[in-house]
């Protein structure tokens with residue numbers, strides 16, 4: 001086997017005791033591959049953001065809810081959120097207790113709120129209407145309110161979740177209306193949360209938004225502050241997707257210092273003894289996962305070199321949905337010399353012109369039969385997979401700490417496609 005472009009995964013020993021070829025031979029193509037050591041490392045790095053006794057990492061399961069990965073994240077001492085009955089189900093499957101699960105939802109039904117209440121979860125609601133609805137299904141219970149701190153951040157307008165142009169959160173000026181609803185339903189305000197957006201590479205926006213939530217909490221009535229159990233600042237921590245471009249990482253030391261100073265000062269100033277949450281999804285799982293696929297065709301058309309693969313956007317939506325970049329590695333079965341680089345457009349097997357994984361990307365020349373590795377696909381990768389064109393979702397494999405590999409989700413099969421069909 002020769003690796004045409006694999007310096008990054010080689011350095012990390014990403015594939016453990018196996019090679020991409022061997023993994024595809026066993027599990028088929030396309031295939032999601034996760035590395036346990038890298039996942040644990042990300043969890044530990046986040047845990048070190050602050051030594052404050054009330055500091056917790058609350059993993060956002062929407063990024064990747066494979067129960068085997070969730071179990072590792074739990075073992076590393078992280079808590080978890082859920083924003084749907086499905087995520088709740090997976091978290092419980094992975095062994096999280098109800099006390100360890102925060103239900104952060106928006107625009108959900110009475111039945112769903114009832115389900116969360118019956119599971120004994122602390123629920124965060126993000127509008128006065130949802131607060132009123134929750135009050136009716138859980139009279140006298142605890143509730144958390146998601147506020148919009150007025151500051152948004154993120155790599156794409158579609159993932160900015162605070163500030164002006166977003167559906168999320170209660171406006172701080174609606175606090176009195178919220179208080180009236182809390183009183184009307186005998187609810188206790190047990191927490192405040194926010195989430196400003198996804199994939200920021202500078203800590204400032206997040207720290208500014210933290211200041212706003214802490215100032216808001218400090219301005220609550222003493223009896224309200226005394227009953228608060230959780231202050232959740234949300235997630236959004238970015239990772240550099242241009243690994244071969246040596247893109248800079250988010251300064252986790254600066255972020256950690258900023259978080260630690262703020263929560264320590266707040267606790268000292270107010271006597272608050274509850275929990276402080278950060279709620280990363282991407283940062284926990286993105287770099288521990290990659291997507292392997294196979295090249296089935298190469299062609300030149302209208303001056304463009306197309307590389308046709310089995311990596312349709314049903315297997316990875318981010319490039320199509322957000323114009324997101326993922327670096328690509330190239331592995332070749334037989335020993336072959338690399339034959340120069342050129343701009344290539346890597347496309348999938350979905351019947352859509354927009355099915356493009358990487359556009360005019362300068363890479364070593366790719367050949368039919370090559371295996372491609374799409375880096376940093378652990379977050380919002382499999383989680384957003386679909387059966388569009390009735391294509392089957394890939395299998396998921398874990399490279400374990402000892403370098404061996406284990407199937408953690410089998411590939412869809414045709415029976416899965418018809419399981420719910422009534423003819």
Ligand SMILES: Cc1ncc(COP(=O)(O)O)c(C=O)c1O
Nearest residue numbers: 060195198199235236280281282
């Ligand atoms: C409420 C909430 N918390 C946390 C996250 C995790 O964000 P990220 O994966 O960018 O860290 C999200 C993502 O959308 C979210 O909506």
